[in-house]
Amino acid sequence: MRIGRRDGLKGLVGTAAIAAMPRDAAAQTRAETLRQVTGNTINTLDLTMPGATRESFGLAMNTYDRLVAFGRKPVPGGFIFDHTSIRGELAESFTASPDGRRYVFRLRPDARWHDGSPVTAADVKWSLDRHVSSNSLAKSQLQISSYTSPEQFRVLDPMTVEVVLDKPDRRALMNLCVPYVIMINSTLAKRHATADDPWAQTWMKENTAGGGAYTVETFRPGEQVVLRRNDNWKNGPEGRLPFFRRIIAQTVPEAATRASLLERGDADLSIDLLASDVPALEQRGRVKVFSTPIANGFTHIAFNTRMPPFDNVKVRQAIGAAVPYEDMFQASIFGRGARLYGADWTELPPDAAFPRPMPQHTDPARARRLLAEAGFPNGFSTTFSFSAGLAAAMEPLAALVKESLARVGIQVDIQKMPDAQFNTFQAEKRLPMFVDGATAWLPETDYYVKLYFTRDQRWNFSSFNNAEINALTEQAQFELDPAKYAELCRQMIGILGREMPELFLWQPNHDAVMARTIEGYTYQYYRQIDFRDLRRV
Amino acid sequence: MLRGIGRRLGERLLASLPALFGVVVLTFLLMRVLPGDPAVFFASGPSAGQEEIDNLRREMGLDQPILVQLVRYLGDIAQGNLGRSLTTGQPVLADLQRRLPASLELTVSALILALSLALPLGIAAALRPGSLVDHAVRLVCTMGVCVPTFVSGLLLIYVFYVVLGIAPDPTGRIDIFASAPPEITGFLLVDFALAGDWEGWAAAARQLVLPASTMVLFVLAPLARMTRASMLAALGSDFIRTARSLGLGEARIIVVYGLRNALIPVLTIAGIVFSTMLGANVLVEKVFSWPGVASYALDALLAADYAPVQGFVLLMATIFVLVNLTVDLLYGIVDPRASAA
Numbered sequence: 001m002r003i004g005r006r007d008g009l010k011g012l013v014g015t016a017a018i019a020a021m022p023r024d025a026a027a028q029t030r031a032e033t034l035r036q037v038t039g040n041t042i043n044t045l046d047l048t049m050p051g052a053t054r055e056s057f058g059l060a061m062n063t064y065d066r067l068v069a070f071g072r073k074p075v076p077g078g079f080i081f082d083h084t085s086i087r088g089e090l091a092e093s094f095t096a097s098p099d100g101r102r103y104v105f106r107l108r109p110d111a112r113w114h115d116g117s118p119v120t121a122a123d124v125k126w127s128l129d130r131h132v133s134s135n136s137l138a139k140s141q142l143q144i145s146s147y148t149s150p151e152q153f154r155v156l157d158p159m160t161v162e163v164v165l166d167k168p169d170r171r172a173l174m175n176l177c178v179p180y181v182i183m184i185n186s187t188l189a190k191r192h193a194t195a196d197d198p199w200a201q202t203w204m205k206e207n208t209a210g211g212g213a214y215t216v217e218t219f220r221p222g223e224q225v226v227l228r229r230n231d232n233w234k235n236g237p238e239g240r241l242p243f244f245r246r247i248i249a250q251t252v253p254e255a256a257t258r259a260s261l262l263e264r265g266d267a268d269l270s271i272d273l274l275a276s277d278v279p280a281l282e283q284r285g286r287v288k289v290f291s292t293p294i295a296n297g298f299t300h301i302a303f304n305t306r307m308p309p310f311d312n313v314k315v316r317q318a319i320g321a322a323v324p325y326e327d328m329f330q331a332s333i334f335g336r337g338a339r340l341y342g343a344d345w346t347e348l349p350p351d352a353a354f355p356r357p358m359p360q361h362t363d364p365a366r367a368r369r370l371l372a373e374a375g376f377p378n379g380f381s382t383t384f385s386f387s388a389g390l391a392a393a394m395e396p397l398a399a400l401v402k403e404s405l406a407r408v409g410i411q412v413d414i415q416k417m418p419d420a421q422f423n424t425f426q427a428e429k430r431l432p433m434f435v436d437g438a439t440a441w442l443p444e445t446d447y448y449v450k451l452y453f454t455r456d457q458r459w460n461f462s463s464f465n466n467a468e469i470n471a472l473t474e475q476a477q478f479e480l481d482p483a484k485y486a487e488l489c490r491q492m493i494g495i496l497g498r499e500m501p502e503l504f505l506w507q508p509n510h511d512a513v514m515a516r517t518i519e520g521y522t523y524q525y526y527r528q529i530d531f532r533d534l535r536r537v
Numbered sequence: 538m539l540r541g542i543g544r545r546l547g548e549r550l551l552a553s554l555p556a557l558f559g560v561v562v563l564t565f566l567l568m569r570v571l572p573g574d575p576a577v578f579f580a581s582g583p584s585a586g587q588e589e590i591d592n593l594r595r596e597m598g599l600d601q602p603i604l605v606q607l608v609r610y611l612g613d614i615a616q617g618n619l620g621r622s623l624t625t626g627q628p629v630l631a632d633l634q635r636r637l638p639a640s641l642e643l644t645v646s647a648l649i650l651a652l653s654l655a656l657p658l659g660i661a662a663a664l665r666p667g668s669l670v671d672h673a674v675r676l677v678c679t680m681g682v683c684v685p686t687f688v689s690g691l692l693l694i695y696v697f698y699v700v701l702g703i704a705p706d707p708t709g710r711i712d713i714f715a716s717a718p719p720e721i722t723g724f725l726l727v728d729f730a731l732a733g734d735w736e737g738w739a740a741a742a743r744q745l746v747l748p749a750s751t752m753v754l755f756v757l758a759p760l761a762r763m764t765r766a767s768m769l770a771a772l773g774s775d776f777i778r779t780a781r782s783l784g785l786g787e788a789r790i791i792v793v794y795g796l797r798n799a800l801i802p803v804l805t806i807a808g809i810v811f812s813t814m815l816g817a818n819v820l821v822e823k824v825f826s827w828p829g830v831a832s833y834a835l836d837a838l839l840a841a842d843y844a845p846v847q848g849f850v851l852l853m854a855t856i857f858v859l860v861n862l863t864v865d866l867l868y869g870i871v872d873p874r875a876s877a878a
Contacts, residue, residue: 035713041836043626050593051579051623135592205626221625222632222836223709223828252708252826253836256691260699266706389839420573420841427577427590457587458577 031536033246034518036529037258037267041222041251046204048136048180057179058528059249062227064182064210065090065235067105067124067161068173072522072533078290078512079522079533083174083443089235090119090183090211100168100480107159112232113185113211121155126186128153128163134199138180144447145175167478170485171442178441179526185209211235213242213532224250227531236532243520243535262287262513268536269514269521271529274392275333278511288516293338293507296525297439298355301401301503302461304432309382314374316500319433320360322367322408323401323503331396333508340504349497352489354445358497358504367408379409385434386415387422393508394435401435427458436461437508441525445489446476453501462501469495542869546862553858560854561614564847565607573841575599579623597623597843614851620844624837629848633830637852638723639710640822640829644814646726646745647752652807655757659764659803660791663772666765674765678758690751690824697747705743708826712740748825752818756810763806767799774798800871808864812857 040055047060071085088094091105111119129150131138142148146169154162165172175181184204192203200209208216213236214227227247236242250267252258255274261267263286273281282289303310303319310316325341343349343357371379384401386394395416402412417425425431438459440448450473453464469492476488496502512521512529520533576593594600598609613620619629662674681689697704710725711717718728718737726745729738771777772795780790819831830849837845 030714033714037708041625043624049626050589050596051626137589140589220635220828221627222833224713248713250708250713250826253823253832254691254826257694257707257824257826260694261706261708264699264702264706418573418841419839420575420578421571424572424574424577427574458590 029245032244033248034244034269034531034534034536035248035250035267036269037250037252037261038270039251039253039255039258039272042219042225042249043221044205045208045216045219046201048131048134048138048182049201049205050135050137052137054526054528055249057526058524058530059216059225059227060182061179061212061524061526061528062214062247062531063208063212063216064184065111065212066177066181066183067091068094068177070174070177070525071237075292075523077288078292079520080292080295081522081524083177083525086173086177087237090124094173096173100172101165103163103173104156105161105163107161108235109159110234111211113188114208114215114230115185115188116232117185117187119183119185119211120158121161122158123186124161124183125150125153125155126189127182127184128161130184130199131181134201136180136199136201141178141180141441142175144442144451145169145171147172147175168480170477170480171444171447174442174444182210185211214247217246222251224248242532244531247531259513262515265515267515268518269512269529269534271510271512271527273511273513275336275508275511276392278336278509278513279334281513286516288514288518290512290514290521290523291336291509292523294439294510294527295507295523296441296443297437298340298507299332299435299437299505300461301433301435301505302431303501304429304463305465305501306429306463307432309374309376309380310432312374313499314370315376318367318370318374318408319405319410320500320503321363321370322410323404324362325360325505326362328397328400329506331400332393333506336511337506337508340506345497347498348490348494352445352486352493354448354489354493355504355507356493358493360497360500360503364404364408371408371410376409379405379411381411381413382432383413383415385417385422385425385431386436387419388416389419390437391416397435426461429463434461435505439525439527443525445492446473446485449473449489449492449496450477453496464499464501466495466499466501542866546866549862549865550858557851557854557858561611561847561851562607564850565610565843566603568841568843568846569603569606571841575623575841575843578840579842610847619848619851622837622845623842624840624845625833629844632833632845633848633852635723636828636830636833638725639827640815640818640831642710642724642726643745643748643752643821643827643829644811644818647749647756647814648807648811650749651753651756651760651810654753655760656764656796656803658757659761660768660796662761662765663768664791666769671765674761678761681754681756682758684754685820686751686755686818687820687824689754690748690821693747693751694824704747705740707744707747707824709828710741710744711737712744715740748821748827751821751824752814756814759806759810760803763803764799767802768795771795771799797871801868804864804867804871808860812853812860815856816853 041053042055042059044052044056047056066089068086068091069089071082071087072079073082090107090111092108094103094105096103107119107121113119132142132147133150146165146167152164156162188209189200193200213230213233215230217228218226229242229245233241258270259273259277259281262270278289281287303316305311329335329339340355340357341360343359346359349356384398386398398414402414405412438452440451449469451459453460454470454473472488472492476485479485479488510523510527514521517536518534519537520535522530522533524530576590576599580589580593598606622629622632625632658674662671665671694707698707705712718725718732718734721728721731725741726738729741777790777794780794816831819835822829822832834846834849
């Protein structure tokens with residue numbers, strides 16, 4: 001076909017008419033549109049891809065369903081996730097065998113993928129197979145609950161899937177709720193699989209093959225992602241549809257601009273404003289602030305327990321007695337969080353909850369005594385590192401650490417490093433002492449301890465190797481009796497309190513700042529927004 | 538004459554190839570010398586361990602010796618492949634293609650605005666050196682240069698958006714709820730005009746005003762000061778005295794004989810200012826959430842994401858070569874004697 005100049009012009013006019021239309025339509029649905037502003041970037045639609053950002057995890061919670069999902073419980077001003085109450089998402093119901101080795105999931109008969117095709121047991125099996133077989137983030141996540149082979153997943157009939165474990169594992173069910181374990185439309189994905197890429201990983205980075213509450217309308221990494229509600233979605237609590245028809249997640253790098261947008265009422269929600277701005281925003285009262293300590297994480301000072309002098313427990317205890325916890329808490333995060341120091345138990349904690357306040361107290365005299373006993377009556381020199389990305393909170397903290405340790409004779413050189421460099425040095429265990437944050441998706445005591453205090457792996461920040469802890473974590477994972485499990489956990493916490501591989505500082509607040517009309521915000525363990533819960537009143 | 542220009546163009550482009558090659562190799566090596574391992578940075582999922590780090594490293598080819606990596610990279614560039622960004626998950630070439638028009642649109646608008654202010658201001662100051670006008674221009678220029686762009690940007694946002702509420706929300710190139718024009722050139726002003734959507738055009742222009750003004754404040758000083766200085770020199774020369782003594786009109790003397798002779802240094806500075814603005818407007822892009830190339834490169838640099846940084850530097854070097862070339866050609870138009878040299 002030959003397009004003359006006149007036709008071309010007509011075409012342009014036509015495009016203009018189409019372009020002008022959605023502008024009016026968008027204005028009408030502003031109330032049903034949620035605009036989130038964030039400083040970060042969603043870099044893939046398939047969150048299991050190595051290198052996926054945390055924002056990608058949040059997106060995938062809204063675009064993909066899982067077999068099961070965590071519930072939530074009310075706290076003042078909002079909700080927080082509840083990993084002890086698990087409901088079916090794609091599964092209509094599920095049962096566990098008495099020996100804890102078999103789980104049977106019955107799928108919802110009316111569940112549909114985004115393209116309208118029905119969800120089948122074969123899709124679920126393919127998805128789970130993908131997670132344990134392909135080279136992805138899901139693989140190592142599923143390993144922590146003893147899922148390692150496709151043979152563990154069986155199709156019983158077109159709507160029923162069985163999951164089999166070698167040993168009963170406490171985390172088997174809850175680990176199926178985490179962001180990575182997405183359920184995939186296998187027919188669609190397989191169409192885009194190749195011989196080199198049998199799990200369609202390349203295609204899924206840019207495309208969604210799911211059936212979640214939202215579909216992706218626009219995906220422009222580093223600028224904006226626009227989601228549209230899937231009106232056929234029935235897998236929410238009581239089958240409710242989400243309130244918002246459209247979600248705009250916009251990248252706005254400057255935190256001050258994000259705050260202005262919220263206060264002017266042009267944006268609806270942000271979860272990454274500067275902690276120092278939040279009190280002022282709260283006071284002016286033009287926006288609503290929901291703050292809750294991140295229940296599944298902690299800020300900590302880690303010692304490299306294999307590097308002298310920190311291989312000496314007395315040195316670690318001395319520093320634990322020298323630093324001014326309360327001053328640090330106020331200077332670093334303005335007291336906005338929950339303290340993890342100053343507990344008055346000594347040998348064992350009263351219960352198995354973790355993270356919890358530890359028996360760490362500021363006592364410079366004791367610090368000097370311990371240093372002398374450790375053979376360092378005149379102190380020593382060392383470094384204290386933190387990443388530039390956390391400088392706003394960590395710089396004042398580092399100054400207080402340096403000052404307080406100087407008083408007991410320890411000379412500290414503060415090192416502020418670019419994020420990538422800090423992470424590299426941290427992973428290579430080259431830092432003697434540093435401050436950082438940590439979170440765990442499954443807030444179970446034994447899981448925290450296993451993740452952060454055992455084995456030669458990246459998250460064992462302090463390179464801790466304690467035979468007792470190693471044995472206790474191995475045992476606890478497979479202990480189904482709650483009383484016995486709690487006893488094992490108390491012992492682990494007792495050892496951490498005594499050995500001090502890390503100093504536990506606090507749980508900083510997660511601050512969600514939103515328009516006054518937004519309700520239903522839930523603090524999620526992956527620290528992103530679940531748009532499905534939100535509504536405007 | 539046209540053939541002469543063509544040959545000169547060809548020679549200049551050819552001569553710039555070694556420089557571009559040097560830039561590519563240097564950036565490549567620099568990125569790898571910098572501490573910070575992108576694989577570790579990006580393998581930071583809650584359960585990511587050594588296996589994930591090794592996988593990523595293999596995928597990016599970082600497990601190979603540096604020389605092998607360099608040869609591979611040069612081969613990729615020759616085929617027009619700049620690699621893939623980990624920060625955005627997209628091919629670097631696609632990212633740069635999408636973002637360069639945003640940066641160019643902002644920079645060109647700011648430069649046009651700056652020149653249209655700087656030339657009259659500079660001329661006015663040169664006509665009456667030491668007068669109140671001269672001092673006022675000097676004050677404006679000094680203030681503009683002294684205030685860092687992120688401060689002036691945030692100030693402008695605070696005054697015009699937060700307090701007065703007359704500016705549109707300062708995020709991006711177009712109102713977030715409005716629809717983009719059909720993508721033709723990537724320059725919104727051009728695309729809206731082509732589509733005949735003047736309402737959209739005005740909206741896009743309004744988004745441009747604050748960031749462009751921020752940049753104008755910053756580059757006004759070199760342009761206005763250079764105009765003043767070279768105008769002073771030109772106005773003091775013999776031919777102007779001759780023109781005056783012959784009784785030519787004042788406007789003709791200033792614009793035709795004075796300004797035209799004074800323009801060469803101003804052009805040189807404008808060329809340099811343009812290249813600098815394009816690469817250095819990262820703060821403006823950050824403050825106004827402008828999806829340009831500079832903020833893209835900075836994000837990548839902080840994450841030790843090699844491919845986008847290398848691609849960005851190559852792009853900037855190429856643009857610098859092209860801008861210098863354009864400036865040289867413009868010399869010829871402004872002053873025919875220059876093209877002979």
